[in-house]
Amino acid sequence: MSDQTPPPIRVMLVDDHEVVRRGIVTVISSHPRLEVVGEASTVAEANRRLPAIRPEVLVVDLQLPDGTGLDVMRRAREVEPEQTILVLTSFDDDAAVRESRESGAAGLVLKSARSQEIVDAILAVHGGGSIWPAGHESEEPELSPSDARIVELIGDGHSNREIAEQLGIAEKTVKNRITVILQTLGMQRRTQVVAMVAARRRAGWR
Structure with missing residues (x-):
């Protein structure tokens, strides 16, 4: 009986800092269940590549030279309405969390997080979970x-x-x-x- 190993989870990373991006790619690629299938450093590049790459998990920074990660997230939702998105940023202030949540992200992880925490976050959102910084887990606008x-x-x-x-x-x-x-x-x-x-x-x- 053959060993049915599932294919790796396809991840696309959007971050404008090359050194940071290279480091995160190395972290993601070191896990046997994850594979980086695309990278981008700007909103324009990400939006151009998304339709062809169609990642299972989109990992995106909020601060980009020609816009924000929210612009990329909106485009991703146009290409794939059920796109799983994880925000990777240096900021976990209320505005960043709220905007990420409202744009459909499943979670937010800080760039200062340990390598294993970043990997765990990607695996968690791919599995249907959510990852938010402490103090933001249940934050949600009040509706009647x-x-x-x-x-x-x-x-x-x-x-x-x-x-x-x-x-x-x-x-x-x-x-x-x-x-x-x-x-x-x-x-x-x-x-x-x-x-x-x-x-x-x-x-x-x-």
Whole structure:
């Protein structure tokens, strides 16, 4: 009977500091379950390469010379709506965590983390888990139960009319509530809500 060894997890790394990127590539590649299949140092390069590479896990820095990691994350979600994303950054302030979470990342790990912690984080998010710095694990904008239900229905792909029918309210009310929900979550588009719900479900949130 042959030994059915699963193929390595395909990882793409986006970081503009070559020395840092080389070091992280070495760390990732040293693990038998991980393989770096693509690298990029700018938003433009990452966005150009993503459709061809289609990594299982995208590891991206927030600070890039021609934009931010959030720009790369948005493009990744366009290419693959279920893309698993891990933010690798030097900053774990509230804004970085919130923006990463809202853009659909499954976690955030600091560049100062030990090599094994970076590897563990990649394996965790690939397995459907979430990794956030201490103090940020349960941080989430407060929504009323009815608005939270609307968010779930948006994530299921329902239109405003369908949501209105399910909840027994006017379609105009749904539209108004979605406007408030987007403001509460710090988002501009409905697609961002869809991406957030997908990330939460992968991570086992309800």
